[in-house]
Every structure is written in structure tokens, then in C-alpha cells.
Amino acid sequence: MMNEKERLNTDQVWEILKNCRVDRIKSLWNDENVLESVSIDEMVDDLNVVYADLEGSNFRGEWSCLDEWDDEDREIFERVVDLA
Numbered sequence: 001m002m003n004e005k006e007r008l009n010t011d012q013v014w015e016i017l018k019n020c021r022v023d024r025i026k027s028l029w030n031d032e033n034v035l036e037s038v039s040i041d042e043m044v045d046d047l048n049v050v051y052a053d054l055e056g057s058n059f060r061g062e063w064s065c066l067d068e069w070d071d072e073d074r075e076i077f078e079r080v081v082d083l084a
Contacts, residue, residue, distance in 0.1 A: 002083045008063075009074040010035075013047055020050040040065045040075065047077065 008016070017029035025046045028034060047063045060081045068076045 003080050004083060006079050006081060008077045009070050009072075010043075010077075011074055013043060013077055016050060017043070017046055020053070022046075022050055022053055025050060044077065 014029060014035070017025055020026050020029075028038075029046070044063055044065050051063065052059050061079045063077050063079045066076045066078050070076060
């Protein structure tokens with residue numbers, strides 16, 4: 001079985017969370033100062049809720065935060081997706 005890695009950086013995740021259709025998450029992440037008051041674990045948890053909502057029964061896997069940063073010093077989030 002083959003799989004692929006999907007990657008996002010902190011800014012991309014924040015945009016996804018700010019624009020999602022889950023009211024609680026959208027409200028929280030639209031606060032410009034939210035990154036100062038929540039943990040990366042909370043960000044990952046909310047990202048997984050949003051993707052579960054978007055993908056429904058086709059949910060392709062959970063995201064995690066890697067111990068890696070991109071060229072602009074933003075944390076990297078990743079999930080490994082099995083390709084059917």
C-alpha cells in the first residue's frame with residue numbers, strides 16, 4: 001500500500017482554522033492574539049476536528065506537529081495518508 005505525506009505550516013493551519021465551518025473553532029482562531037494563549041496541541045486537535053468535519057466518513061488521517069520548522073521558522077504539521 002502506498003501513502004503520501006501532506007504538510008502545512010503554522011500560518012496555513014491558522015487560516016484553515018479561522019475559515020472553517022465549526023463555529024467554536026472559527027470563533028477561537030479569529031482572535032489575532034490566539035497564538036499567545038493556546039498550545040500547539042490545541043491547534044492540532046482543532047485541525048483534526050476541522051478535517052474530520054470536512055472529510056466525514058472519508059477522513060484520511062490525523063495531523064500531528066513535527067519537531068521541524070520551515071524556512072520562515074514556522075512549525076510544520078503533517079499527516080500520512082494511505083492511498084487506496
